[in-house]
Amino acid sequence: MNQSKTTTDDNNKNSKPAKTESITTVPEWITKTINGGSFRHVDLETGTNGWSSPPGNVFSLRSHNYFTTKQKSPGRDYLLSLAAVDWLKSTTNKLDHILSRPDNRVLHAMKTSKSNSFIFAVNFQIPGKEHYSLVFYYATQKPIPSDSLLHKFINVEDDSFRDERFKIVSNVVKGPWVVKAAAGKFGAFVVGKTVKCSYYRGVDYFEIDVDVSSSAILAALVRFMLGYITSLMVDVCFVVEAKTEEELPERLIGGARICSMELSSAFLVDDDEKKSLQRRRRMMGAAEEHDDEDEI
Numbered sequence: 001m002n003q004s005k006t007t008t009d010d011n012n013k014n015s016k017p018a019k020t021e022s023i024t025t026v027p028e029w030i031t032k033t034i035n036g037g038s039f040r041h042v043d044l045e046t047g048t049n050g051w052s053s054p055p056g057n058v059f060s061l062r063s064h065n066y067f068t069t070k071q072k073s074p075g076r077d078y079l080l081s082l083a084a085v086d087w088l089k090s091t092t093n094k095l096d097h098i099l100s101r102p103d104n105r106v107l108h109a110m111k112t113s114k115s116n117s118f119i120f121a122v123n124f125q126i127p128g129k130e131h132y133s134l135v136f137y138y139a140t141q142k143p144i145p146s147d148s149l150l151h152k153f154i155n156v157e158d159d160s161f162r163d164e165r166f167k168i169v170s171n172v173v174k175g176p177w178v179v180k181a182a183a184g185k186f187g188a189f190v191v192g193k194t195v196k197c198s199y200y201r202g203v204d205y206f207e208i209d210v211d212v213s214s215s216a217i218l219a220a221l222v223r224f225m226l227g228y229i230t231s232l233m234v235d236v237c238f239v240v241e242a243k244t245e246e247e248l249p250e251r252l253i254g255g256a257r258i259c260s261m262e263l264s265s266a267f268l269v270d271d272d273e274k275k276s277l278q279r280r281r282r283m284m285g286a287a288e289e290h291d292d293e294d295e296i
Contacts, residue, residue, distance in 0.1 A: 029113035030083045030139060033106050038267045038287045039087040048260040049230075051085040059169050059237045061250035066242070075237065075252045079150060080120055080138035082254055086285035088133040089266035095133040097200050098123050098284075099207045105283035106137045107205065117141055119205040120154070120253060122238060126222055127213035132266060135285075136238075138254035149247055153240045154206045162199055163192025166208065167241040173257070174233035179225055183234075186221065190241060194218060226263065234258045 026034075034041050042050030057074035066072065084106050088095055099107050099121055110117050117139045126132040144151045153165060169188045172180045191197055196214035200207040212219050225232065237255035242248045267285045282288070 026081070027113070027115060027117070027141060029109045029115055029117075030081065033084040033109050033137070034082075036105065036109075036287055037084050037086060037285050039085055039261075039265065039285065040287075042259055044257060049262045049265055050259055052257045052259060053082045054235050054255055054257045056237075056252045056255060058171070058235055059252060059255060061169070061239060061252070062242050062248055064249045066248055066250075067245055073249065075250075075255075078138075078252045078254045079144075080140045080254045082136070082256055083119070083139040084137045084285075085256055085258070086133070086135040086137070087261065087266045088135065088269050088285060090131040090133075090269045092131075094125055094131045094211075095123070095269060096125075096198065096209055097207060098133065098135055098209075099200065099202060099205045101284060103284045105286045108283060110139070110204070115141070117204070118144065121205065121207040123207060123209045125209060125211050125213070126226075127219055128223070132263075134258075136236075136254065136256055149240045149242070150251070150253060154201065159192075159199060162208075163197065164190065165241045165243075166191045166197065167239045168236060169239060170234060170236040172232060172234050175231055176228055179228050179232065182221055182224060186218065229261050229263065231260060232258070233260065 040047075040050035042048065042052055044052040044054060056076055056078055059075040060072040061075050063069070063071050063073035086098075086106075088098075098104060099119065102108075106121075107119060110119060120138040120140075122136045124134040126134065144154070149165075153162060156162065167188060167190050168186075170183065171187065172183050186194075191208075191210055194215050195218055196211045198209040198211070200209070212222050235255065235257050238253040239250050240253065242250045269284055
């Protein structure tokens, strides 16, 4: 059921993401994507209606002896750096394959900088009267080691492997107890076993589209949480699940904290092809004050 597509596309004050092993200094193009979104980068503890990057040790992952002891340990540094989070809305269609769009601000910034980075994106497609997408973008400046589990996950041709391995770990840091109790049922789960995922491999990116509507239970949970969204602080991370001793300990691909988000703050994506590029001046998800820099 899940889809994989390969493309040949050639084409505030807290500006630092959490520490990673792949990036020792923040490239200019990533600083631009961090600070240039309509969904703002905010303070980790006090920020509202935005996102931040929590330390990896807030997540519990399978430890080096997990298959013997069943013990988990705090996550270490992220493998990839959080470059941006976009909160998007479409009144017409579900937003598929975000990174294939010419108006994608993150890929545009990377290509314009002539960087050799690679982008890993996760696009949560949230159902409703309008189509919402919460998109997490991660980047690395160094090649992903060819013998790593992440490299295999990205480049394998068998989607069943991806469906069996891509895992989300989340935690409601702040919010009503009833939401924490409900969300705990999906505190850690292998995504492809629960919902339909579509995978897109480009020359310099990999994207996973998670169709929340394909699971009645998960869709109901998300709708329930949206009712409390302005009072929630949620941590989420992405992992390739380890299934052998050799693959332990598990490593964090990347993480993020969503802080008291407002539905009304979603960036409206206009896909009316009759409208000219001149009328769609802003890059998708770009902050309004960056119009001049982010024209298509």
